[in-house]
Amino acid sequence: MPTSMLTLQEILEKHDGFAPVINSAKPFKKLDFSATNEALLQRDLSETSIFSDFVFKEMLVGNAFVGIGGYAENRIIYRQRKYFNNEAGQPRSIHLGTDIWADAGEPVYAPLDATVHSFAFNNHYGDYGPTIILAHTLENHTFYTLYGHLSVASLDGLYVGKNISAHQHFAAIGSYPKNGDWPPHLHFQIIEDIGDFKGDFPGVSSIQDQEYYLNLCPDPNLILRIKENDPPD
Template sequence: MLALREILKKHDGFARIINSAKPFKRLDFSASNEALLTRDLSETSVFSQFVFEDMLDRNTFVGFGGYGENRVIYRQRKHFNNEEEEPRSIHLGTDIWADAGEPIYAPLNARVHSFAFNDHYGDYGPTIILAHTLDNVTFYTLYGHLSLKSLDGLYPGKNISSNEAFAAIGSYPENGDWPPHLHFQIIQDIGNNKGDFPGVSSIQNQEHYLNLCPDPNLILRIAENDAPD
């Protein structure tokens, strides 16, 4: 049986998750981005303005990136710095930074695995997990920071067709109190998790989680300055 990464690499029928006409721009939230080191982004309105006005050039791009990135922005969010656990800063998905209300499309046929409103500051907010099967291998995709309305009418086992608009990017504070964006993550084995799965790992556990969660660009296939035809 082919490994999931090889199955995703050879598949050529993925629908676009975001269909914005804007070109894509890769964003950097690691310590390499010196502008982050001198700013207090704990206030979401300030953080949102920084992303859309500064990083996305007055909202002329859709931002993307972040897989495997060691992010400094989590230092200002207690959700990732629990005193009882190791600090978490390694991002396990790809973020797509676009306006609240932007529709999200299923990349391939799916069924709803689970969903939840993870209602804590810095958490996913409304979250949907879809199950997919390719070449007899089942895997999962997670969509975080959605609108609350995205959860309406869902139930486990509901069928979602490829290229079907099934959710939308949420606004803060309902999206976990983040600037509007989608957290998209591939999960090989979801275990007993429902409506939630770690999206950020500690440095100590990054090898385990990055092996469990392949690069989302195997599905997204986004390149800088890429845009729909």
């Protein structure tokens, strides 16, 4: 098949040499924030400090693991946050990226060469907080990766068009409340066509719109290539 006919998913599948986005020495453990996790149904996690303790002390066994997961997950945790509910009766609950739950300050690295497409401080309760979007080109195909819930300092010195090299430490996981008031984690998302968005892009869709957005935002593990309970290279 000619390169020009390959889909983004096929290009990512065949590419070798992605750098780790999180280069932690801890093993990875898959976390479940859907209704199948009965422990979630028994807790009020609207208070971020309680939510953070639940993630790191219980789900990650006293912070012994780095949490991973969430792509295409129908998450009940958004029910407690008004940001994901609208008057049209189509609450957003389908997660379009992968979350990596790690300590605030954990370095974030570029998985491949990039330029800064845009960045913003999305400073609303439940939003991304500090956000960076990188543009990449592989086999003449341009696509984007989004990094949400970063530290405020991650935005220092950025400008549109700035070159970021593969393996470069260009950001860090942020702490609440500046990170959108979430337990510390990185929201990592692949976006095929970003349209007119700058510094922001939907990271959660309604059930009605999930097919459109999941086609636009393929599985981040095409780049991350993280296996549950396997330590990174």
